Amino acid sequence: MTSTDRTLFRFATAGSVDDGKSTLVGRLLHDSKAILADQLESVARTSAERGFGGEPGAIDFALLTDGLRAEREQGITIDVAYRYFATGRRSFILADCPGHVQYTRNMVTGATTADAVVVLVDARNGVLEQTRRHLAVVQLLRVPHVIVAVNKIDLLGYSQAAFSSVADEVTTLAGELGLPDAHVIPVSALAGDNVVERSANTPWYDGPSLLELLETLPSLDELETELEALRMPVQLVIRPQGAVAHDVDDPEPFRDYRAFAGRIASGTVRVGDRVQVFPGGATTTVTGIDAGPRELEAASAPQSVSLRLADQLDAARGAVVVAAGALPIPRRELDAALFWLGDRPLRPGARVLVKSGTTTVQALVPEIVGRRDLDSLALEPADGLEINDIGQVRVRLAADLPVEEYAAHRRAGAFLVIDPQSGATLAAGIVTAPVNDLKVATAGSAGIIRTTTDTEGAAA
Amino acid sequence: MSEPNLRVEERPQAASRNRETEVERVEEGAQRPSRNPDSAQAGFETTAARSPQPAKGLDALDTLESESIHIIREVVAEFERPVLLFSGGKDSVVVLHLAAKAFWPARVPFPVLHIDTGHNFPEVIHFRDRTVERLGLRLEVAAVQDYLDDGRLRERADGTRNPLQTLPLLDAIAAGRHDAVFGGARRDEDKARAKERILSLRDEFGQWDPRNQRPELWDLYNGRHTVGQHVRAFPISNWTELDVWRYIEREGIELPPLYYAHEREVYRRDGMWRAVSEVSPPRADEAVERRTVRYRTVGDMSCTGAVESDAASVGDVVREVATSTLTERGATRADDRISEAAMEDRKKDGYF
Ligand SMILES: Nc1nc2c(ncn2[C@@H]2O[C@H](COP(=O)(O)OP(=O)(O)O)[C@@H](O)[C@H]2O)c(=O)[nH]1
Ligand SMILES: [Mg+2]
Numbered sequence: 079m080t081s082t083d084r085t086l087f088r089f090a091t092a093g094s095v096d097d098g099k100s101t102l103v104g105r106l107l108h109d110s111k112a113i114l115a116d117q118l119e120s121v122a123r124t125s126a127e128r129g130f131g132g133e134p135g136a137i138d139f140a141l142l143t144d145g146l147r148a149e150r151e152q153g154i155t156i157d158v159a160y161r162y163f164a165t166g167r168r169s170f171i172l173a174d175c176p177g178h179v180q181y182t183r184n185m186v187t188g189a190t191t192a193d194a195v196v197v198l199v200d201a202r203n204g205v206l207e208q209t210r211r212h213l214a215v216v217q218l219l220r221v222p223h224v225i226v227a228v229n230k231i232d233l234l235g236y237s238q239a240a241f242s243s244v245a246d247e248v249t250t251l252a253g254e255l256g257l258p259d260a261h262v263i264p265v266s267a268l269a270g271d272n273v274v275e276r277s278a279n280t281p282w283y284d285g286p287s288l289l290e291l292l293e294t295l296p297s298l299d300e301l302e303t304e305l306e307a308l309r310m311p312v313q314l315v316i317r318p319q320g321a322v323a324h325d326v327d328d329p330e331p332f333r334d335y336r337a338f339a340g341r342i343a344s345g346t347v348r349v350g351d352r353v354q355v356f357p358g359g360a361t362t363t364v365t366g367i368d369a370g371p372r373e374l375e376a377a378s379a380p381q382s383v384s385l386r387l388a389d390q391l392d393a394a395r396g397a398v399v400v401a402a403g404a405l406p407i408p409r410r411e412l413d414a415a416l417f418w419l420g421d422r423p424l425r426p427g428a429r430v431l432v433k434s435g436t437t438t439v440q441a442l443v444p445e446i447v448g449r450r451d452l453d454s455l456a457l458e459p460a461d462g463l464e465i466n467d468i469g470q471v472r473v474r475l476a477a478d479l480p481v482e483e484y485a486a487h488r489r490a491g492a493f494l495v496i497d498p499q500s501g502a503t504l505a506a507g508i509v510t511a512p513v514n515d516l517k518v519a520t521a522g523s524a525g526i527i528r529t530t531t532d533t534e535g536a537a538a
Numbered sequence: 539m540s541e542p543n544l545r546v547e548e549r550p551q552a553a554s555r556n557r558e559t560e561v562e563r564v565e566e567g568a569q570r571p572s573r574n575p576d577s578a579q580a581g582f583e584t585t586a587a588r589s590p591q592p593a594k595g596l597d598a599l600d601t602l603e604s605e606s607i608h609i610i611r612e613v614v615a616e617f618e619r620p621v622l623l624f625s626g627g628k629d630s631v632v633v634l635h636l637a638a639k640a641f642w643p644a645r646v647p648f649p650v651l652h653i654d655t656g657h658n659f660p661e662v663i664h665f666r667d668r669t670v671e672r673l674g675l676r677l678e679v680a681a682v683q684d685y686l687d688d689g690r691l692r693e694r695a696d697g698t699r700n701p702l703q704t705l706p707l708l709d710a711i712a713a714g715r716h717d718a719v720f721g722g723a724r725r726d727e728d729k730a731r732a733k734e735r736i737l738s739l740r741d742e743f744g745q746w747d748p749r750n751q752r753p754e755l756w757d758l759y760n761g762r763h764t765v766g767q768h769v770r771a772f773p774i775s776n777w778t779e780l781d782v783w784r785y786i787e788r789e790g791i792e793l794p795p796l797y798y799a800h801e802r803e804v805y806r807r808d809g810m811w812r813a814v815s816e817v818s819p820p821r822a823d824e825a826v827e828r829r830t831v832r833y834r835t836v837g838d839m840s841c842t843g844a845v846e847s848d849a850a851s852v853g854d855v856v857r858e859v860a861t862s863t864l865t866e867r868g869a870t871r872a873d874d875r876i877s878e879a880a881m882e883d884r885k886k887d888g889y890f
Pocket of ligand 1: 093094095096097098099100101102229230231232233265266267268269
């Protein structure tokens with residue numbers, strides 16, 4: 079058997095239209111043998127029908143991923159498509175994200191769950207406005223790793239100079255945006271150079287191939303589990319009360335069974351650990367960790383478990399179990415960045431729902447502090463947020479939420495903004511440090527400056 | 539039947555007891571009784587005992603299992619009347635197994651629904667009934683045959699009943715007032731499914747609008763819906779066929795026997811081996827042979843093909859799937875061969 083300790087790694091692809099995302103994804107799947115004969119046959123047939131490429135038998139790898147009829151017919155990608163492949167070391171979940179300006183929401187969707195984002199750049203065009211926008215999203219959403227694939231290097235005769243000039247642009251941009259270490263790789267998605275194997279066509283490049291990088295970069299949970307304190311939002315409380323599962327032969331000892339079911343958002347819990355429960359902050363001890371009928375001594379993010387506690391706490395869905403001493407400060411007001419995804423714009427005074435962890439509360443957006451200019455990432459004044467805008471807002475909540483700043487804790491700082499009427503998801507939100515003054519945030523764009531230190535006063 | 543009490547109300551104002559003192563007492567429930575020795579069949583015996591070490595580098599299956607259990611619990615917490623589409627096929631069996639784990643030691647807190655095309659493999663119906671009885675679940679059945687009998691549906695020229703399932707499914711969802719419907723669909727099955735959300739909103743006609751899907755962000759699922767709408771929930775969206783088999787092996791999950799190699803009267807049609815049965819008779823020019831086959835998917839008998847295989851045990855099947863050169867649908871489902879967009883069209887019309 080192949081090894082069972084293969085880990086899971088999630089990544090997303092992004093780039094402008096025609097940079098070669100679909101081709102790259104098709105190439106990765108093909109070269110890692112994730113494409114099976116019947117799929118390949120159907121793609122080859124369609125490629126031939128469409129008269130793809132000059133050479134007979136050339137395959138349009140994009141057809142492997144462009145799943146919806148409209149996409150195939152128009153040769154464009156509309157929606158995030160999820161793809162799966164595995165190597166000896168890892169199983170991969172890949173979110174193939176469309177590059178059209180109006181579909182930035184798909185990029186945000188892909189990036190929120192990604193351990194890495196692969197941004198494609200057409201070597202002939204270099205860094206475009208779209209590249210900037212995608213890297214800005216990656217930075218703001220704190221995707222752990224970013225890889226920039228400089229594609230179509232075959233069309234530039236595998237020129238080192240051409241690659242270097244794009245790589246320099248990327249490095250400069252990454253620096254401006256505050257992206258720590260972007261990996262830059264010269265590739266040809268069409269020909270397969272440096273995608274799976276390192277290519278003999280680029281002897282001047284001595285870095286890893288794309289797949290080698292994806293196999294070795296640590297995933298979010300591998301990076302964070304050891305570092306962070308336990309946090310587990312309670313999804314529900316399990317109390318069988320006589321209605322026990324079929325494989326429990328004696329229901330009597332389970333008559334008073336009561337456990338808090340949830341997925342560990344961060345850290346590790348061990349039997350005997352002291353924990354606190356939000357709200358209220360009661361301290362108690364973990365007496366048992368159940369994963370189905372199996373008892374565990376310890377569990378870590380992102381495991382789903384049921385925690386038995388020594389005290390009968392009156393906690394329910396929405397409670398959060400944390401390591402003793404790590405109780406979050408209840409928040410009624412948030413400073414937040416919003417990635418606006420709704421068709422209708424956000425206006426100050428909007429009433430929305432906020433879903434964070436396992437809690438949904440009513441909320442008001444009294445103030446839009448500003449909108450990010452995606453070229454400079456600077457905040458500029460705005461009286462609304464349109465679809466695909468990224469803005470800074472203040473949010474007032476109808477009840478306390480146990481959030482943390484996203485920069486310090488991804489899963490505790492992320493939230494959804496939901497339309498209370500239609501139920502639509504309006505925005506991806508992240509809790510930020512307070513932004514009180516545009517002057518502080520913009521650093522240089524000395525234009526109109528509003529002073530908004532008093533959120534109460536600013537409420538619509 | 540008494541369903542277990544899973545408390546899902548929104549959180550109270552404050553914890554009622556705020557004890558700061560050390561408490562030594564261990565609850566009664568914390569003493570774990572032994573399990574029923576008969577439960578070896580029940581799908582909970584793990585074949586390989588695994589160490590209870592903290593999850594430094596959880597393996598891929600553990601991570602997928604945790605994600606799926608999280609999804610199942612979210613749906614149960616946020617919806618009034620979920621139901622699981624249960625065909626006895628391996629994917630729905632795995633979802634049921636995950637649900638059993640998610641709520642253990644309480645019973646699975648929702649019923650299962652079978653859309654019965656009438657073209658069933660008898661082994662699968664037998665397995666379905668035994669599983670439901672063993673787990674103490676309620677089974678709802680919506681029969682395509684009833685619709686054909688009273689004229690609400692008409693038999694298709696090709697005899698395939700898979701596309702006929704949509705109407706009984708939607709009626710059953712409405713009749714059961716189900717606001718959430720769990721399914722075992724996986725994104726690796728098909729190009730259209732690759733774009734499906736984990737929680738997917740459907741209108742009163744069950745329709746899927748692929749161009750207007752909610753963005754799915756982090757692991758925060760938005761299940762809000764209005765009257766008449768319901769949500770399809772796909773907890774194993776991110777599993778591949780191989781993951782499913784590895785998990786079946788690891789957890790010792792029982793399946794209908796036709797997933798494993800057995801001898802059967804078959805004939806060749808559309809490049810697949812089709813079982814000889816009342817609902818799928820061979821034509822005069824189709825020679826019947828006895829061959830050793832197994833099924834990679836289990837659906838309507840009139841359109842599901844078998845593959846030649848010697849894989850008689852779960853370990854054999856894992857090895858076979860790992861080295862297969864065909865997708866499971868390509869190998870075995872006539873309905874998906876109709877066109878490039880076959881699945882997309884059926885999904886838009888409210889199919890699973
Ligand atoms: N020469 C060359 N052409 C490429 C390469 N990658 C993609 N293409 C072509 O660029 C076009 C757009 O590719 P596609 O994958 O659809 O781009 P997407 O819009 O980013 O998904 C297609 O005609 C591809 O065949 C490459 O590395 N070299
Ligand atoms: Mg594309």
